[in-house]
Amino acid sequence: MKRYLARRMAVMPFLLFGIASIVFLVSRMTPGDPLVTIVGERNLNNPEIVAAAKAQWGLDQSMPQQYASFMKNLVKGNLGTSFSTRQPVMHDLWERLPATLELTIYALLGGVTVGIVLGVLAARHRNKFIDHVSRFFALIGSSLPAFWAGLLLLYVFYARLGWLPGPGRIDPRGLAPNKVTGFYTVDSLLQGDFGLFKDSVMHLILPATVLGWGVVGIVSRLVRASLLDEFSMDYVRVARAMGLRERTVVNTHALRNALLPTITIVAFTFAFLLTGAVLTETVFSWPGVGSYAVNASRTLDYPAIIGVTLLGGTAFLLTNLISDIAYAFADPRIRLS
Amino acid sequence: MTDVISPARRLRRGRPEWLRGPALVGAIAITVWLLVALTVPLWSPYDPLAEVAPRLQGPSWHHLMGTDQLGRDVFTRMLWGSRTSLPVAFVVILSSVVIGTIVGAIAGYRGGWIDAVLMRFVDITMAFPPILLAMAITASLGPGVRNALIAMVLVWWPIYARLLRAQVIAVKQREYVESAEAIGVKRFAILRRYVLPMAYTPVLVNATMDFGQVVLLTASLSFIGLGARPPSPEWGAMITEGATQFYSWWIATAPGLAILVVVLAFNYVGDALRDSFDVKGVL
Amino acid sequence: MTATGEPILRLRDLRVTFQTPAGPARAVRGVDLDVRAGESVAVVGESGSGKSVSMLATLGLLHNAEVSGSVKWGDTELVGASTDTLRSVRGRRIAMVFQDPMTSLNPVLTIGKQMSLVMKAHQPNLGKKELRTKAVDLLNRLAIPQADRRIDAYPHELSGGMRQRVMIAMAISNDPEVLIADEPTTALDVTVQAQIMELLLKLRNEHNLALVLITHDLGVVAGSADRVAVMYAGRIVERAPVLGLFASPGHPYTSALLDCLPRLDRRHDVVSSIGGTPPNPADLPEGCPFAPRCPKAIDACRSDEPNLVRIGTSDVACSVVAAGAAVGEPV
Numbered sequence: 001m002k003r004y005l006a007r008r009m010a011v012m013p014f015l016l017f018g019i020a021s022i023v024f025l026v027s028r029m030t031p032g033d034p035l036v037t038i039v040g041e042r043n044l045n046n047p048e049i050v051a052a053a054k055a056q057w058g059l060d061q062s063m064p065q066q067y068a069s070f071m072k073n074l075v076k077g078n079l080g081t082s083f084s085t086r087q088p089v090m091h092d093l094w095e096r097l098p099a100t101l102e103l104t105i106y107a108l109l110g111g112v113t114v115g116i117v118l119g120v121l122a123a124r125h126r127n128k129f130i131d132h133v134s135r136f137f138a139l140i141g142s143s144l145p146a147f148w149a150g151l152l153l154l155y156v157f158y159a160r161l162g163w164l165p166g167p168g169r170i171d172p173r174g175l176a177p178n179k180v181t182g183f184y185t186v187d188s189l190l191q192g193d194f195g196l197f198k199d200s201v202m203h204l205i206l207p208a209t210v211l212g213w214g215v216v217g218i219v220s221r222l223v224r225a226s227l228l229d230e231f232s233m234d235y236v237r238v239a240r241a242m243g244l245r246e247r248t249v250v251n252t253h254a255l256r257n258a259l260l261p262t263i264t265i266v267a268f269t270f271a272f273l274l275t276g277a278v279l280t281e282t283v284f285s286w287p288g289v290g291s292y293a294v295n296a297s298r299t300l301d302y303p304a305i306i307g308v309t310l311l312g313g314t315a316f317l318l319t320n321l322i323s324d325i326a327y328a329f330a331d332p333r334i335r336l337s
Numbered sequence: 338m339t340d341v342i343s344p345a346r347r348l349r350r351g352r353p354e355w356l357r358g359p360a361l362v363g364a365i366a367i368t369v370w371l372l373v374a375l376t377v378p379l380w381s382p383y384d385p386l387a388e389v390a391p392r393l394q395g396p397s398w399h400h401l402m403g404t405d406q407l408g409r410d411v412f413t414r415m416l417w418g419s420r421t422s423l424p425v426a427f428v429v430i431l432s433s434v435v436i437g438t439i440v441g442a443i444a445g446y447r448g449g450w451i452d453a454v455l456m457r458f459v460d461i462t463m464a465f466p467p468i469l470l471a472m473a474i475t476a477s478l479g480p481g482v483r484n485a486l487i488a489m490v491l492v493w494w495p496i497y498a499r500l501l502r503a504q505v506i507a508v509k510q511r512e513y514v515e516s517a518e519a520i521g522v523k524r525f526a527i528l529r530r531y532v533l534p535m536a537y538t539p540v541l542v543n544a545t546m547d548f549g550q551v552v553l554l555t556a557s558l559s560f561i562g563l564g565a566r567p568p569s570p571e572w573g574a575m576i577t578e579g580a581t582q583f584y585s586w587w588i589a590t591a592p593g594l595a596i597l598v599v600v601l602a603f604n605y606v607g608d609a610l611r612d613s614f615d616v617k618g619v620l
Numbered sequence: 621m622t623a624t625g626e627p628i629l630r631l632r633d634l635r636v637t638f639q640t641p642a643g644p645a646r647a648v649r650g651v652d653l654d655v656r657a658g659e660s661v662a663v664v665g666e667s668g669s670g671k672s673v674s675m676l677a678t679l680g681l682l683h684n685a686e687v688s689g690s691v692k693w694g695d696t697e698l699v700g701a702s703t704d705t706l707r708s709v710r711g712r713r714i715a716m717v718f719q720d721p722m723t724s725l726n727p728v729l730t731i732g733k734q735m736s737l738v739m740k741a742h743q744p745n746l747g748k749k750e751l752r753t754k755a756v757d758l759l760n761r762l763a764i765p766q767a768d769r770r771i772d773a774y775p776h777e778l779s780g781g782m783r784q785r786v787m788i789a790m791a792i793s794n795d796p797e798v799l800i801a802d803e804p805t806t807a808l809d810v811t812v813q814a815q816i817m818e819l820l821l822k823l824r825n826e827h828n829l830a831l832v833l834i835t836h837d838l839g840v841v842a843g844s845a846d847r848v849a850v851m852y853a854g855r856i857v858e859r860a861p862v863l864g865l866f867a868s869p870g871h872p873y874t875s876a877l878l879d880c881l882p883r884l885d886r887r888h889d890v891v892s893s894i895g896g897t898p899p900n901p902a903d904l905p906e907g908c909p910f911a912p913r914c915p916k917a918i919d920a921c922r923s924d925e926p927n928l929v930r931i932g933t934s935d936v937a938c939s940v941v942a943a944g945a946a947v948g949e950p951v
Contacts, residue, residue, distance in 0.1 A: 018461035026470070029477040037477070136359075139608065143600035145553060147560050148576050148593030155586050234723040241681055241718075242738040242790060243711030246703070252737060256728045275466045279557055283580070294561045297472050305476050312469040313461075320464075332728055332774040 001328055001335055008324055012317065017071075019313040024070050027306050028063075035059055037302035040083040079310070080303030084295065089307035093289060097311075098182025099169060100281065100288030104273045106185075107208040111215025112266070116259070118216065119223025124250060126228065134220055141217030146276045150210045150283030157206060164206055167285035170199050207284040211276045215269050219262060226261050230254040263327045267320040274312050353613070360609035363602035370599055374419040383410040385417040385570045393585045403587040405578060407568070414570035415591040421482065421571045422599070426551040429489045430544050436490070437497025438536075442528055444498065445505025456502065459495040467492045467550075468557055475563040482571075485564040489554060493547065500543060504536040542610045549603030556596050572596050627654035628830060629678070629714065629798055634689040634699075636670070636677045636854075638901075645902040648674045649854035650689070652928075655798060660824060660831040662845035662862070664838055664877070666898050670854040671834045675800050679714060680706040712742045715791035719803040721783035725775040731755075732771035735790050742794040758789040762819060781812035785819070792823060799823070800832040805840065817844055838877050842866060850874050853899050853909035860934035870936035872916045908939065916940045 030037050035050065038057055043049045054060055056078075058069035073079075079089035122134040157164040169184055170176060177187035177196055184200035230236060231254060239249045274290070281290035289308055296304035328334045356364060383389045388408035396403045402411040444455040462470070474488035475481075508531050558564035559573030567574055572592035579589025636648035648670040655661055663671045677687045680698060691698040693709050710716075718724045726734055735755040739746060746754070752771065759767035762785040775783055784804060791799055801820060805813035821844055824831045833845055841848055841862065848865045850858040850873065858871040869875040876894045896913035899905055905912060911921040920939050928935040929942045936942065 015461065015464070018457065019464060022461055022465070023473070026473045026477055029474060031478070132359075135608070139601055139604045140597075143549060143553070143597055143604050145556055145560075145573075145576070145593055145596045145600075147557065147573075147580075148589060148596065151576070151580055151583075151589050152586075152593065155583065159584065234718060234720060235726045237681060238716075238718055238724045238787070238790075239726075239737070241679055241710055241716040242741060243707045243709070243794075244737060244741045245707065248737060248741070253726050253729070257726070260728070271464075271466045275468045278466075278468055278472070279560065282561065293469065293472060297476050298562045300476055300480075302476065305473050309465065309469050309473040313465045316464045316466065330728075333776050336774065336777065 001337055004328060004334070005325060008321060012321060015317050016314060019317065020071065020074055020310065021067075023306055023310045023313070024067055026309065027070075027302065028066075030302075038080060040301075042083075074310075079307040082296070082304045082307075083301045084299050084304070089303050092292060092304065093307055093311055096287060096289045096292050099286060100277055100290055102183040102185065103204065103207055103211065103281070103286060103288060104270070104277060106204055107211035107273060107276075108215060108266070108269065110208055111212030111269075112219050112262075114212070115216045115219025116223050116255075116262070118220035120227060120250065120255065122220065122224040123227035123231070131224075134224070138217035138220045141213040141215075144210075144213060145279075146210050146214070147279040147283050149213070150207065150280055153206050153210065154283070165199070165202050167283070169203055169286065170196065171203075174199060207280050207286055210283075211273060211280045214272055214276055218265060218269055218272065222262055222265050223258055226258040227254055230258050233257075260327065260331055263323050263330060266326075267316065267323040270319040271312075271316045274315060355609040355613035357609075359605045363605035363609075366598055366602040367606065370419050370423065370602075373416055374423045377416045377420065381413055381416065383413040385409065385414045386568055393582065395585075396587055402591040403585070405575075405585070405588045406582050409568075411575075411588055411591045414575060415572070415595050417570040418572040418575065418592055418595060419599075421565055421569070422552045422555055422596075425482065425486050425489075425555050426548050429486055429493060429551045429555075430548055432490045433493040433547075434497050434540060434544060436494040437499075438501050438533075440494070441498040441501025441503075442505055442532070445502040445509065446528075452502075455498070459498050462492070462495045463499075465492075468554060471554060471558060472561070472563060475558060480563045480566070482559075482565050485555065485558045488558075489551060493551070496543065496547070497540065500539055501532075501536055504539070505532050508532045508535055538614045542607060542614060545603055545610055546607035549600035549607070552596065552603070553600050556592075625656055627656050628694065629653075629655040630690075630692040631674070631678065632690040632692070634674055634677060634691060635687070636673050636682065637686045638684065639686075640902050642900075642902040645900075646904065647685075647854055647901050648677065651851075651854075651856055653849055653856070653859075655830045655832060657797060657830055658824065658828040659847065660821070660833060660845045662833045662835060662841040662848045663851060664835055664841060664848055665851035666836055668898050668901065669851040670901075671851045672802050674851075675716070675802060675832065675834060678800075679710050679716060681710075707741075711738060711791075711796065712794045713796055714798040714800060715794070715796040716800040716802065717784075717787050717791045717804050720807045721780055721787050722775075722807065724787055725783055727775055730772050730774055731759075731778070731786050735771075735786070735793060738790045739793050754793070755789075758793055759786070762786075762789045764789075780808050781815065784808060784812075784816055788816075788819065788823070792827065792829070795827070796829070798830045798832060800834065802834045803836070804833075806835075806837075813840075820844070839881055850877070853904060854901060855909075855937065856928065856935075857910065857937045858934060859928065860936075864933045868932075870931055870934045870941055871910075871938050872914050872940070873910050876913075876915075908937075 027037060035053065036044065038059070039049050039053045056069070056073065058066045061069075077090050079093075081087065082089050082092055085092055118134045118137065122131040125131050154166065158166045165171065174196065177184055177191055177193065180187050180190055185197060185204070188194075188196035188200055227250070233254075236249060236254055239253050244253075277288065277290035278293055279290070280286070281288045282294045285291065289311065292304065293308040295301070296308065386409065389410050390400055390404045390408050392404060392406055392408045394400060394404045400410050400412065402415060405411055405414070440455055440459075444452040471485070471488045471492045474491055475485045478484035478487060505528075555564060556571070556573030556576070559571050560577050562577070565571030565574045567578060572595055575592040576589045579585070579592070582588050631651055631653040634648055634651040635646070638645045638647055651670070651674050653661070653663075663675070665671045673682065676682050677685070678691050678698065680701065687699055689699060693713055696705065696709070698706065698709060725731070732752060732755050735758065736751040739751055739754060755771055756767045759770060764770055764782060764785050770778070770782075775786075778786065788804075799820070804820065805816050808816060817840060820831060820833075823829055833841070835841060845862050848858075848860055848862050849856045850871060852873050858865070858869070858874050860870065865874065866878070869878055880894065894913060899909050899912070905922075907922040908914070908917070908925055911917040914921065918940060924939065926937045926939045926942065928937045931941065
């Protein structure tokens with residue numbers, strides 16, 4: 001297994017390099033002067049800024065040299081300066097990442113849990129009522145425009161019923177907890193503020209539901225399909241023939257095997273969540289990377305857009321790697337080879 | 338490997354067995370929406386762009402889904418919205434299939450370094466969340482429906498390249514093609530006669546599922562201001578307008594329901610097709 | 621060793637039908653079989669003859685099948701019984717060992733865990749420690765070396781023969797009275813086959829276990845069974861004590877099977893095989909289903925399906941043999 005992991009790690013730099021190259025390509029797709037996409041239209045008349053940008057990004061030079069400067073800046077962690085926040089994009093992303101991660105993790109945990117339960121129920125009652133309901137629920141999840149669902153839920157649970165708070169991470173009148181992890185649910189507990197903890201949990205419910213619903217769809221369909229595959233395996237018949245309870249047969253025997261492919265799908269799901277986060281965060285005014293990306297798109301803040309895209313691709317590669325490692329540990333056939 | 342002939346034949350023979358229950362409802366919904374998109378200018382209740390009534394009125398018999406902040410009929414605008422979403426999705430899927438087929442066939446046939454380079458490019462493109470890459474490309478090219486469409490094609494074709502390449506390689510290894518090659522049948526003829534009929538089913542299933550996803554993505558890009566812009570009656574753009582009129586819930590509800598119905602319909606039909614033809618997921 | 625006394629497991633007119641796209645497939649068509657404590661019964665037939673299906677039906681392990689007739693464990697009827705009743709019999713009274721030890725064990729659970737699950741199913745009061753001690757003890761009894769370490773191994777770390785021993789250990793872990801072994805040696809190397817058979821017979825003697833051996837190989841039967849039931853197209857065509865069967869096979873099908881065996885008194889190159897293929901259970905011919913392949917078939921065979929008739933110590937279902945023996949009486 002060590003060799004497998006080593007090989008897997010060894011290709012990572014190449015993949016990251018590929019990601020960066022595509023991002024470079026995209027950034028040079030603009031018809032017209034790439035300078036506009038680096039300093040923004042407003043600064044074009046400022047010769048100092050223009051000169052500095054030209055020097056830093058090698059814009060006077062040939063395309064291959066521009067590519068080299070792009071990569072050099074990237075290695076140094078320089079993604080350029082956002083037009084709208086006037087801060088280095090790297091700094092902005094770092095600042096906003098915890099909010100997105102907190103939302104994403106809760107959505108993932110909730111979505112995976114509900115998805116597994118629904119998938120198991122659907123497989124055990126194949127082609128029965130509950131299977132159809134679970135399929136409907138799952139397909140709704142992948143058909144629902146997240147931004148619309150968010151609006152609708154806000155309207156019902158916040159504006160009409162008043163059961164849940166409105167947009168944002170916490171009550172706008174309150175103070176954010178001191179930053180330790182950047183996760184409000186964790187930081188509020190760390191400073192012993194239970195009121196703030198409750199407030200941040202309440203604020204998470206709606207966006208996490210919108211975001212996690214799609215995960216429910218993906219996971220429940222996969223768990224159902226792989227459980228049905230496992231049900232036809234010999235060892236399941238053996239377990240039944242030995243008099244094991246159906247619950248034990250499903251939960252201890254079949255589900256262990258059926259969940260292995262679910263580990264792989266988590267990487268894919270993560271990309272799905274990032275996709276959803278872009279829109280969900282916008283609707284819920286969630287100060288994360290997703291709403292940052294949308295603001296950047298609306299204002300054509302190119303460095304920010306490029307930065308977020310790079311982050312998205314990298315995040316997908318990393319989760320993919322993590323899920324492969326997790327898979328290798330979870331499957332004794334690979335772990336012990 | 339699946340039978341080469343039977344899926345196509347199954348499609349041709351009367352009502353196929355997958356077209357039942359929810360999938361049938363889905364197919365009907367798709368047909369209705371297609372008809373609406375094609376014919377709505379002939380019978381449209383109101384002008385989608387004109388102020389036809391007092392502003393921000395709730396649903397009534399005269400205005401089934403109320404009116405928006407400019408006094409336009411929301412129901413009419415929802416109907417007209419299909420004239421953006423459906424053609425855009427159709428062009429995106431068709432272009433992606435064509436490009437994907439060409440690239441996939443080249444990669445699969447040539448093999449070697451050409452295959453390696455093309456497929457690494459495909460892998461890396463697919464590593465980006467579709468919406469982020471589409472956003473970045475659209476922003477670079479400049480906002481607008483046309484550029485959003487180009488961006489979505491650039492994001493989508495790798496899926497079909499991967500699919501076609503797998504089919505080409507599977508077919509290439511079969512003996513009858515080897516013998517066909519031996520007697521000098523041209524590669525294009527082999528592609529047409531052996532590869533494409535086999536690829537037909539998985540491409541159809543994927544395209545059906547993806548159609549819904551592209552409709553969703555088109556609306557999403559418009560929602561964040563990169564696709565269609567107001568005042569054009571596009572579903573995503575309409576939801577943006579609805580979001581600013583938060584308490585007039587009907588403005589956003591109508592286009593949202595339209596998206597949900599269309600995407601859900603394609604998903605149900607795609608799901609039924611996949612089950613019926615036993616096509617495993619490509620991702 | 622010949623067992624006497626009341627049968628502990630009694631199959632009467634057991635029928636199994638599967639619904640297939642080609643119409644109903646009658647996989648088992650009226651099987652009668654008795655199993656007594658401590659005896660070894662072999663059920664022999666080609667694949668598709670219904671031998672495995674009838675045993676799976678006995679334990680209620682078939683899904684999507686219509687099962688009728690009667691299977692009695694003592695006074696308990698198993699056909700149509702509740703899940704709880706079936707579960708109290710499965711593994712506890714009647715245990716089953718399957719053909720392929722590669723796929724019969726769960727690849728992601730350790731041997732010990734899988735054995736514990738089986739024991740806990742019927743002995744819920746056992747603690748973790750006891751379960752482990754018992755599992756090691758069982759593996760030792762099945763001559764698995766280094767049992768206390770093997771118990772923490774995953775199936776893929778063991779050889780095929782070892783896995784089948786683990787399977788058998790699991791099967792006897794709740795002290796069942798009947799052990800059904802479905803082709804227990806087919807997937808194994810020849811040398812290992814003999815060891816596993818020897819082990820099964822030893823267990824039978826030590827535990828007074830009734831053994832139902834399902835096999836397509838009459839060679840395996842010779843040394844291990846007391847009685848033999850030969851199945852063809854979902855029915856028993858001959859039931860006989862093992863010695864009688866080998867000395868004077870009653871049914872032409874049994875004779876044909878015996879002819880397929882390599883024998884010391886014949887040269888190997890004359891080993892014959894039965895011409896033709898077994899009939900499709902969804903499309904059975906009229907009359908005796910063996911008639912199309914039978915060298916002795918007469919016109920009557922193609923119209924009437926014969927029932928079992930007592931001839932000497934055997935029960936045979938063949939019109940020709942019954943007519944020739946002329947002493948046949950229906951059983």
